[in-house]
Amino acid sequence: MVKEELYITVPSVFRCPISLDVMKSPVSLCTGVTYDRSSIQQWLESGHNTCPATMQVLPSKDFVPNLTLHRLINLWVQSSTRRPGSDSPRLLQAATPAISEVQAKLLIEKIESESCADSLSKVVEFVSFCEENRRFVVTLDGFVEVIACVLTRKCVEIEALEMSVRILDLILGEDGVKERLNKLILKSNQENNILSAIVLILQNGSLNSKIKSVRVLDSLALDSESKRKIADSQNLIFILLHLLKTSNNQSLNDAVTSFLTTVSITRSIKSLLIQNGAVEILSNTLTEKSLKLLAILCTSSEGRLAIGSEPKWAAGIVEKLLKMSKTATEDAVLVLWSMCCVSKDEKVKEEVAKGNGVTKILVVMQREGEGNVKMMCRDLVKALRAGCKDRCLGSYETKTTHIRPC
Structure with a gap:
């Protein structure tokens, strides 16, 4: 029985x-x-x-x-x-977390003096349990700083670093957490750097920890100063591009691409991405997030030159043109316009025309309201009409006054 x-x-x-x-x-x-x-x-x-x-x-x-x-x-x-x-x-059976608020306070005191993976694991369980627990720990004096401090200590086991990042990822949505962490990152020096620990996780941590680490980085890039500091740290760009090239996990790739888009605010960062093969990696995947980053990179002459080095990438963009969200379509149009109208790359024009690009661009133009996207579509039709078999487009004229990339 x-x-x-x-x-x-x-x-x-x-x-x-x-x-x-x-x-x-x-x-x-x-x-x-x-x-x-x-x-x-x-x-x-x-x-x-x-x-x-x-x-x-x-x-x-x-x-x-x-x-x-x-x-x-x-x-x-x-x-x-x-x-x-x-x-x-x-x-x-109790519908309660494995530890209480009192125990959480005790664990935090212990973590402040000793970076123990077991203690951090129990805090992870506590903050994962419910939103009330997350709000509670954030109100504890110095909690955010104690968890972040684990990442700055020397000779800390990788499990403890991963637990710390997981806790930070869980509480990022609480009021003031991003700002407090942002200040810690800006204050940290090369020898005592939160970013160094995150780089270590990206190199040696589990897949889940890598995703959370990139999400934490993205959330902390709140202003131009923090974006530059994060992007310039510890060969981070090279490491992230290597992950993007070698990983088959879409969640990790999306997180990495979103972060790289966030920090691509200066010519030097864009140049660093391009020099390390970002254009090839992004053009071979062509997700909506990778198109967003390509649209940013093609605003520089160096980026346009990299895209033009392999005209088939433009054909791939044309193939996806009517199969994406409105935002991704706008990014795709910007890339094609940059190559065909700014760089006037004849090989790219040929690939776009061969892929029925004129017809697809006309469809995009018809469903767009007035604005830069519609004007770029007009420019593209004008630039491509010479190679189009449909000679009725021969008299199509455009007048545009929008701002062009540098």
Whole structure:
């Protein structure tokens, strides 16, 4: 006969705020909060002089047994351990995280002095459990800085670094976290650098940790100063492009491409990307995110030259032209316009025309309202009409005044 297992939720008042277990010997502090005797003794004997739940300073560390609660717990346990008419025990299951808020505070104190992967793992479990837990830890004085500090310490095991990045990724959406981390990155020096630890994770960490690391980097690039510092750090551009070239994981590739798009704000960063093969990597994938970055790179003459080195890439863009979102279509048009109208690359024009590019560009132009995209489409039709078999386009004229790339 199969034993039937029934699950019940333990009343929260019966749980110790520190251990989260059902209290065996409930005792109350002078603050009125009740704990299990063994848990509160351990807290007080470790040197604390506050109530763990309220953080009030204790005028007295004495505690008294809570006999009423003890009696209620005993009655509840007796009624819950057996089903009426059956000898099968009932199993208790709590809809609570593995650690409490009090334990989280203790773990943070421990992490501040010792970068222990086990302690960080428990904090990960706590902040993963619910939004309330994430809000709670962010309000703790110095929590963000303590977790970030793990990344700056020397000789920290890779598991601890990965746990720290995972915690940061989980709390990035909370108020003020990005700004606090941004300041830490700008203040850090070469020898004590958060970015160095993230680079180490990108090189040696798990796939999941790499994705989270890139997301953290992207979220911290809040202004031009932080974008330049992050992009210039620790051969980061080369490492990310290598990941983009070798990874088959779309989530990682999307995260890397989004980050590279975010930091591509200066001519020097664009040049660094181009020199390290970004155009070839992006042109061979042609996702919507890679088109966004290609559109940025083609605003420089160096980028246009790189794209023109392999005309078949333009044919690939034409092939996808009517199969993408509106934003990606606009990026594709910008790349084609840059090559055909700014660089006037004849080989690219030939590839675009051979791929039925004129017809597709006309379709895009017809569904666009007035604006730069429609004007670029007109320019493209005019530039491509000489090679188009449809001679009715021969008299098509355009007048544009939009700003061209440098």
